[in-house]
Amino acid sequence: MDTYRLQILEKKQVTHDTYSFKVEKPKGYSFKPGQATELSLLQEGWEEEKRPFTFTSLPKDDFLEFTIKTYDDHEGVTKRLGDASVGDHVEIGDAWGAIEYKGEGVFIAGGAGVTPFISIFRDLRQKNQIGNNELIFANKTNEDIILFEELKTILGHKFHNIIEKQPDTAYDRGRIDKAYLKDKINDFKNQHFYICGPEGFMKAVDKALRELGASPDALVFEQ
Template identity: 80%
Template sequence: MESYQLKILDKSVVTHDTYAFKIEKPKGYTFVPGQATELSLLKEGWENVKRPFSLTSLPKDDFLEFTIKTYEDHEGVTKRLGNVQVGDKVEIGDAWGAISYKGEGVFLAGGAGITPFISILRDLRQKNEIGNNQLIFANKTNDDIILFEELKTILGHKFQNIIENQKDTAYDQGRIDKEYLKENINDFKHQNFYVCGPEGFIKAVNGALKDLGANPEALVFEK
């Protein structure tokens, strides 16, 4: 596995706790939309602490981008990334991952689980191939919705939000459970389902989808 030491070119705010980082792109670096790589911060004591992050740029861009949610209450890589500056360096490896586009379907994301879908949806939009794809995005509050405006532009009314911890939200309230899936998805047998989020979210959503008749072969997620 190759490794690349690269400079941060740009850091921009996406939400109250999420940033987009543009970094240098090594010559010949390739990935498929939906894939991830391991990243470490080249700061003393953190060089060997590697964490997987999804690439959110497009394969043909002349930079690499990562959209990363930071966790201030946890002394880890994401908290450190929240404090990095343009010009700081990171190390990444080659791209890997099981999440890639297999055809039209429903994208189901929990929180930062939206990140592998960003590159896929941007790529489909560029190709004018959004078609009937649908996104259901679960978050704790309205302020946690990553790239709301862009996702709304890409998907229009096929972009649904469900909020768990905010009573005055204008969106659906609750969690993505079997009942919610039943109410919001028309066809379980003949389309793909792309699932990403915390481990418990993936397990619960995949279980509900199978119970509702989804083909296990049509579930696309990081195993």
């Protein structure tokens, strides 16, 4: 597998703990919206600490962008990236991943699991093909919603938020479970379902969708 050493060109805060990073794009580098790569920060002692991150830029952009949620509660790669600066270097490999657009459907994300869907939605918007796609997005608080304004602009009333730990939220309260999915979705037979989030979240949503009648062939997620 090829590797590429790239400079951070821009760092921008997206939420209280999420940043977007624009980095150099290698000549001829390609990916599909929804795909990811292994990335490491080229700082002493961290060069071999590779983690998967999703591209949130478009394939035709002249830069690569990653939107990364940082975790300050332990000394890890995302915490280091939160402290990284323009001019620092990262290393990436080739693009990979099973999440790609296969047709209209419901996108279901937990927290930073929304990142594979960002490039897909941006790509569909540029092609004027958003159609009937919907997003159900689960977070702990309102402040955790990544790119709320952009997603609201792209999806309008097809953007559904559910909040677990903020009593005064104006959005739906609770967690995504079988009852919630049954209430929000009126067709489980004739559309795709795209799922991304923590492992337990994906397993629970996958199980609920199958029990509600979704075909295993219609479920798109990282294996």
